[in-house]
Amino acid sequence: MPNDLWLSIGAILPIIVLAVWACLLLLVDLFIPAQRKGWTASLAAVGLLITLAVILSRLGQSQSGFGGMVMVDNFANFLSILLLASGLAAIALSHDYLQRTGIERGEYYVLLLFSISGMMLMGMASDLIMVFLALELLSIPLYVLAGIAVPRLNSEEAAIKYFLLGAFASGFLVYGTALVYGASGSTSIAKIVQVIQAGQHNLTLLLAGAGLILVGLGFKVAVAPFHMWTPDVYQGAPSSVTAFMAVGAKAAGFAALLRIFVLAFPVVSLDMTPVLWSVAALTMILGNFVAIAQKNIKRLLAYSSIAHAGYILMALTPYGQSNVSADSVASALFYLVAYALTNFAAWAVVIALEQADERGLELSDYAGLGRKQPALAAAMTVAMLSFTGVPPTLGFVGKFFLFRTVIEGGFIGLALIGVLTSLVSAYYYLRVVVIMYMQEGEPVVRRDGWLYATAFVSSIGVVALSIFAGPLIALASRAILNLF
């Protein structure tokens, strides 16, 4: 066998390990009795840990594989580690929750692993065809996971809405890919860049393609005006799935956006920057203002996730300026880490308070939590402060980094909108804190070690990493996109 084939296989070894592990887990799960699905959960976690070990053992190398189909660089490794950690957190949140809501099935973990392998592939994909396939590989398991609580009606509704709009979004992505292919004669990002540098591209077609790709991926990361599905899907899907979806799908979607736009599309930045500017501004304004009206914690976090997608997209706005684009990538990655940790802390508390038949999800159910469960309330408070962007939390450092990038790019107006909408968001985030500490109530809390561990590890991480943010910022800054 030719040597470079082995090199290519080596480059995507983590994904091969994860996908093979998922297939084996599917078989092993057959022999695990229905009351002992905890074994499946543990085995899935072991698979994630092995994959993580494979990645950690080969950090620092940068390698392209399969004739430029994938590019395993620091950027891809950074995202893979984030996604694997998110997968571990998701499994920790899932097991007890699925068991007590009566929807635990071994396939849940298998689908979760497939979805994560799709997300990791998305971070590596350096060919538009791979971007499309990775997007489908991450999405289809998520559609099913959103509906895994059938015959509960709103879970079915979530699944079908997510599926229909996801398919619609894929259509945009494929159409955009076709136009980019027409404009440059290739789907490989490296070759597209070559064609553009040689001046042999067709600018109009490239612009139309870039716009359609933005729409397709914009649906996935839930930026306005492509966010309509988010509240219903986040509310209807089982909470453990939502917690994972909010991080994983966003991280993967932004990974593809960053790689495609920063590497291949600086040439259309004159036209795309105003589009990105307005989409980011609209998303931040809409997400934060509509969140104020929410009474249900899952819907509130859904709108909050829309708003945060807007903040991350803000970093992408100056992508065409070659002196800022590295900061764009670094600040977006850093914010994704901040968002992931904060998100899992918040959702762990939400899951701890959720009762059967979707009770315990109103904001009023959080009354008295500060007195009854001070530790959980503290974790939730840290999460809310981090979402708002108050020091000393990771959310603050992340937002600071984002705003600095945007101002460096010369978009002071956009940064101002970001700061003002953050102030607005303080209203609804802090309202949760006020309800927890200032109102009397008897919250019913589920006691589960893994749930508590996730809440505490994430919230301690949010505070600790903000105080010692240097190494993480350095890591994010080193996660550069490689072209060849």
Added chain:
Amino acid sequence: MTPLQIIFILVAAMTLGAGLMVVTARNLVHSALWLILALFGVAIVYVLLQAGFLAVVQVVIYIGAIAILMIFAIMLTRNIATESGPRFSENWSWALVIALVLFGTLAWMLSGWEGIAAQAPAISPRFDTVRELGLALVSPDGFVLAFEVASVLLLAALIGALVIAWDRR
């Protein structure tokens, strides 16, 4: 206008018309039958693009398997083929406006491109499309990774379909 262009316009009109009928037909079985016509139109477009093998694949897989499977699914599902409730959301006029604007913009952008009037170069008769396609699908510098990922994707979709559809009683 060359004969090829006239044929293309006729086929494109037929495909679009059939596609429109798929979403407007009142009976689901009729929709599925219109879909077959639309898919057949796409197969003819492949022929016009000198991709004969893909045209055959299109007919065999999309018409021979997928469309037939859909008709079976419709016929085996109770009360699905009859009309029930409105088929369009009340926002359909907005959707129409947005779709037309999007189409108009794309058409306008494409009309300014010199390649729009270019003739397709003739493919040498010795060029073996099937062979080239096969090599591209399995060569490491071609699409072998895409091919493999697509199979993992299909496996995940298969498991997902079973998870959703399996009767738990």
